[in-house]
Amino acid sequence: MSFKTYFQTFSYATVAVATLALLLAGGLPISIAVLFWLLLAAAWKCEGTKWQLSERVGLVVVLLSIPLFFLDWKYQKLIGEPAGSVGVNALAHLIVFLSAVKLLQVKKDRDWVFLYLISFFEVLLAAGLSFSPIFLGTLTLYLLCGLSTMIAFEIQKSKRAIAATETRLLVPPDSRIFKNPARRSGRRNAEANRLPFVAIFLLGLIFVLALPLFLVAPRVGSVALTRASGGLANFVGFSENVTLGEIGSLKRDNTVVMHIRIEDWQPRREFRWRGVALDEFTGHGWKKSPVARRSYPLTNEKGFFQLGTTEALHRLTTQTVFLEPIESPVLFAATRPVAIEGEFPFVRVDAEGSVQTSRHEFDRIIYKALSDTTEPDIALLRADARPYPAGFERYLQYPESLDSRIDARANAIAVNAHARNRYDVAKAIESELQSDYGYTLEMKASGPDPLADFLFNVKTGHCEYFSTAMAIMLRTRGIAARVVNGFLPGEYNEAAGAFTVRQSDAHSWVEVYFPESHSWITFDPTPAAGRSEPVRTGFTGQLGKYAEALELIWFQYVIGYDKQEQRSLATSLRNHMFDYGRSAAALVSSFRAMVSSSARAFGLIAGGLITALLLVFAAKRVRRFGWPHWLKVWRTETGQESSRVDFYERLMALLEQRGVKREPHQTPLEFATSINIPDAVRITEAYNRVRFGVENLSASELREIEARLSEFDRQNKASL
Structure with a gap:
């Protein structure tokens, strides 16, 4: 691949990947994305041909984009977006329109830069719209293409500058300056082949440097851009007025509503995610009475909102909730929430214990809920005969036009079950509805009194009818009760360690008040068929669970990484550092104790080893070089090389004893040749090899030189 082709390929790839990121983030329809990619392919084919738009035509089309943008904006409003x-x-x-125009026209450097900036803005827009971990993949691909493109762009600019400079040099045409590139023509594309590896290295370096910055950078309270699509549509059943049958419409939809992770969850524990509680029955549905609507807002700069108290911390169940964008301000949690922790401007709690915040149709939110899920002992509930406090009359209300058969039916159930207290009456009615009635999502009950039609005619329905029937029958028996709408636990995802709650898990149940313990106790009269959870099996099911786990990790530790997560990370790191420091101190202390207990033995052993090594070293030197020079010559094993040149200094000293001395202007070899001593010439040549040729002498060569020097020494002593 030539360098020009490499540059164009990665430039076009950068623009294409940016559009892909915007498409996957939901900011672009698939039709527009496909049309853009077709234009991109056409621009690639037309690159460098007469079919490209001129710069003037391109400018005119770009100016036309301003009224087109206004018309598009008006059209979006007209169709009800x-x-x-x-x-x-x-x-x-x-953005996509401007990119297409620039791709189709003749491009100069400034046009390429414009395309790169447009692609960057597309990715930035996608980052604000996307909650999916798929964005990480497109971002990585974009950065890889972008780095390769920018490096190639700068190299191309530098090449043009160098070429322009060379044409002005006063150098003959046959100069080597112009011949060297020709001789290297076989490697002219080597830089293009290496650039992807350079880009990969730089990308890894960017991630390594960016990760600490991401972890410690200050967090803001909200995302920069809202989601392009709104929250879950037709999210009914969680308002102040609920008509019988609304929850049933939710149960036909498998759209994910939230994920909930529970700390120290035990498989045998069963939870329900409480949403809204309703206290007034209208005959066709439930609503909040004026008293129940009373609420008080809570604000806290640190994001911790205390809703109640608990007798002991071990009774609390901590839930981390990842709530999808929904058209409701309700916050879901397990029964009896006592605290909410999250980046909320406020939290509002009504008289029925329902928790709400600002609406979030376009944003996912993450928060923690602490709930006291323990319940009083059954014996205590059975013994509860205390009168209800003032103001609880609304939990005993039912329409005056209520079918009298409902009261008679409730009385018959209590009598047949020999129920003499509130708890036993509630259990008897719960059991009767679970066993004698059928479950279906079809809206069979109808007429002016759908509750009576359900109890005495169709005898099948979904959870709303069962909870309504139980609550009203309890009220006819003088027992305070209310209906709660929320969700069943959902499917537990082992890969994510969290429950996946869908709209099909929407549920309705009953809460009964026991004044002695000041507690609302949950009862669920819906048959088991209406409380069963779907379980995904097989390869596709497991793959879906892993995808959900990845998305949950992405949302919690990237999208939802806030000040709370930063504090949690800092605390965790501090605890780990403390543990490591304590372990290291214990290890040093144990080592010090071991050394002090055997210090003398350790010293003797160490001294003996050092002495033995020195003796072995000295023996080898004496054996190789003899006693006269064993302290001067470094030992060299057979096959190893030496770079020592002290033998030449010894040669000079021996020649000076004979009255022969090298002059300052003479080189070593000139001096050796002038004195006409063959052995001196050979030793000097060896010296030059070591000193100037950066070579090493073998052991045999050193022994030969040592022998010649010894002969010089013997001759000098004989001449004295």
Whole structure:
């Protein structure tokens, strides 16, 4: 691949990947994305041909984009797009249009830079719209293509600058300056082959440097851009007025509502995610009475909102909730929440214990809920005969037009079960409804009194009818009760360590008040068929669970990484550092104790080893070089080389004893040749090899030189 082709390939790939990121984030329809990629392919084919748009035509088309943007924005509003997504959609369309125009025209350096900036803005827009971990993949691919492109872009600019400089040099045409590139023509594409590896290395370096910054950078309270699509549509059953049958419409939809992770969860424990409690029955549905609507807002700069108290901390169940965008301000938690922790502007609690915050149709939210899920002992509940406090009359209310058969039916159930206290009456009615009635999602009960039609005619229905029937029958027996709408636990995902709660898990149950313990106790009269959870099996089921786990990790530790997570990470690191420091101190102390207890033995052993090594070293030197020079010559094993040149100094000293001395202007070899001593010439040549040729002498060569020097020494002594 030539360098020019490499540059164009990665430039086009950068723009294409940016559009892919925007598409996967939901900011671009698939039709517009496909049309853009077709134009991109056409621009690639037209690159460098007469079919490209001229710079003037391209400028005119770009100016036309301004009224087109306004028309697109008006069209988005006309077709009823959500107000929060109109501007985002129009902006995404404008960006893609500008990219297509620039791709189709003749491009100079500034046009390429414009395309790179547009692609970066597309990725930035996708980051604000996406909650999916798929964005990490597209971001990585974009960074890889972008790095390769920017490096190639700078190299191309530098090449043009160098080429322009060389044409102005006063150098003959046959100069080596112009011949060297020709001789290297076989390697002219080597830089293009190496650039992807350079980009991969730089990308890894970016992630390594960016990760600590991501972990410690200050967090803001909200995301930069809202989601293009709104929250879960038709999310009914969690308002102040609920008609019988609304929950049933939710149960036909498998859309995910939330994920919930429980700390120290035990498989045998069963939870329900409480949403809203309703106290007034209208005959066709439930609503909140004026008293129940009373609420008080809570604010806290640190994001911790205390809703109640508990007798002991071990009774608390900690839940981390990842709630999808929904058209409801309700916050879900296990029964009896006592605290909520999250980045909320406020938390509002009504008289029925329902928790709400600001609406979040376009944003996922993450929060922690602490609930006191323990219940009083059954014996205590059975013995509870205390009168209800003032103001509880609303939990005994039912319409005056209520069918009298309902009261008679409730009385018959209590008598047949020999129930003489509130708890036993509630259990008897719960058991009767579970065993004698059928479960179905079909809306069979109807007429002016759907509750009576359900109890005495169709005898089948879904959870709303069962909870309503139980609550009203309890009220006819003088027992305070209310209906709660929320969700069943959902499917437990082992890979994510969390429950996946879908709209099909929407459920309705009953809470009964026991004044002695000041507690609302949960009863669920719906048959088992209405409380069973779907379980995904097989390869596709497991694959879906792993995908959910990855998405949950991405949302918690990337999208939802806030000040609370930072504090949690800092605390965890501090605890780990403390543990490591304590372990290291214990290890040092044990080592010090061991050394002090056997210090003398350790010293003797160490001294003996050192002495033995020195003796072995000295013996080998004496054996190799003899006693006269064993302290001067470094030992060299057979096959090893030496770079010592002290033998030449000894040669000079021996020649000076004969009255022969090298002059300062003479080189070593000139001096050896002038004195006409063959052995001196050979020793000097060996010296030059070591000193100037960066070579090493073998052991045999050193022995030969040592023998010649010894002969010089013997001759000098004989001449004295």
